[in-house]
Amino acid sequence: MSAGAEPGPRDRLLEAAGRLLYSEGVNVGVDALLKAAGVARRSLYEHFGGKAGLIVEVLRRSAAEDEADYRRTMDAAGDDPRDRLLAIFGRLGEVVAEPGFRGCRYLAVDLGLADREHPAHAVTRDYRRRVHDLLEHELRALGHPRPARAADQFQLLIDGTLAAGATASAPAPASAARDLAERILTD
Structure with missing residues (x-):
């Protein structure tokens, strides 16, 4: 796209839907x-096949x-797996403090779509698996005795941080989650 060119209908739909x-x-x-x-309704169906396809994209x-x-x-955060894992909670602290923060979009989608066969659920599952794999890789590099289990626990802390940050149910949820993450790392 050249400088100053107006985004096309597909891009406008993606931006607005996001x-x-x-x-x-x-x-x-x-x-x-x-x-x-x-955009016209026709653009939604031409580019995404409907609302479900737009959500998935x-x-x-x-x-x-x-x-x-x-x-x-x-x-x-560098090369040390411990520092790399704990850095996540510093970043989450920044994310939940951003204006307009509304929580985890993946959890919101999973809760908002009652149809368990909706194709968006496959995307959220795949995303969570990839994050789990990232965490587990670092935990293995650290030499954690139960890296898969610890990655499960880290994901719970991440989800909890994002949920608490959205509801303001706890002050500084990322800091509290980081403290718990340190305990997981010493197990």
């Missing part, structure tokens, strides 16, 4: 999505971005 699905949830109406994107994109953010965060 914003609205996060701020309003997966049950946001198609008409609201179309209006926010400034938004999740795929955000999952790739979020996984890359985990990797950048860990890489910035």
